[in-house]
């Protein structure tokens with residue numbers, strides 16, 4: 600197994616005019632892990648993701664993804680962009696295309712010579728992989744529920760058999776049952792496809808249920824990375840309030856019923 604990290608970020612800086620969003624940000628994402636990225640609103644989680652996938656040009660720092668330095672000419676035969684899939688907030692589906700056609704967009708871009716019948720077949724397969732009924736492939740985004748749109752966006756993200764999956768707040772706007780089902784799907788796909796998953800979320804249940812480690816953004820940097828028990832030991836005020844506040848405690852209680860180690864009053 601390749602022990603090189605899937606993503607290595609060093610000294611990242613992002614600024615918009617006078618506003619400094621990231622400064623001296625370092626992060627390593629291990630191959631095969633699901634890493635959750637949390638932080639208060641506006642701390643730069645989406646900007647971080649956009650920097651990693653090359654949509655946001657940082658003002659300083661270095662980002663390496665699967666061995667390729669982002670922003671430098673591609674060294675490999677395969678375009679790095681075809682090795683990751685992205686589910687943007689809200690799905691970002693093309694409204695004038697059906698679900699299947701949305702999934703086909705990436706296939707058309709990277710494999711223009713592909714037989715259209717094969718492309719259609721692959722798109723339908725990706726749609727069913729995300730738990731959508733066959734009939735959903737022919738529907739337009741406006742005909743889908745919020746949960747179905749997320750799955751359609753996920754199908755599109757999986758179109759090119761990526762090694763790395765970026766999910767920006769995938770359970771936002773879903774009811775608790777829909778959110779739990781989406782978490783389950785993410786974990787299942789991660790296991791069966793051997794994906795590395797970079798997951799931005801505010802959802803404490805998602806963090807507890809499926810993330811191997813969590814990275815915390817605050818003060819323009821990643822201030823901590825670790826398992827939730829490791830983060831619970833932190834005395835940083837934001838981390839403490841987030842994981843040990845009332846909502847954090849109820850997510851913890853749902854996962855570990857009974858007294859929590861460490862002698863703290865959790866319930």
Ligand SMILES: Nc1ncnc2c1ncn2[C@@H]1O[C@H](COP(=O)(O)OP(=O)(O)OP(=O)(O)O)[C@@H](O)[C@H]1O
Nearest residue numbers: 615618620638639640641642643644645646647801
């Ligand atoms: N293109 C842009 N131009 C100017 N400012 C931007 C741009 N993109 C993001 N920002 C600013 O950068 C900061 C971080 O934004 P970002 O969307 O990454 O936050 P976030 O942590 O993902 O927030 P949330 O949890 O609310 O989604 C915000 O203050 C935002 O206004």
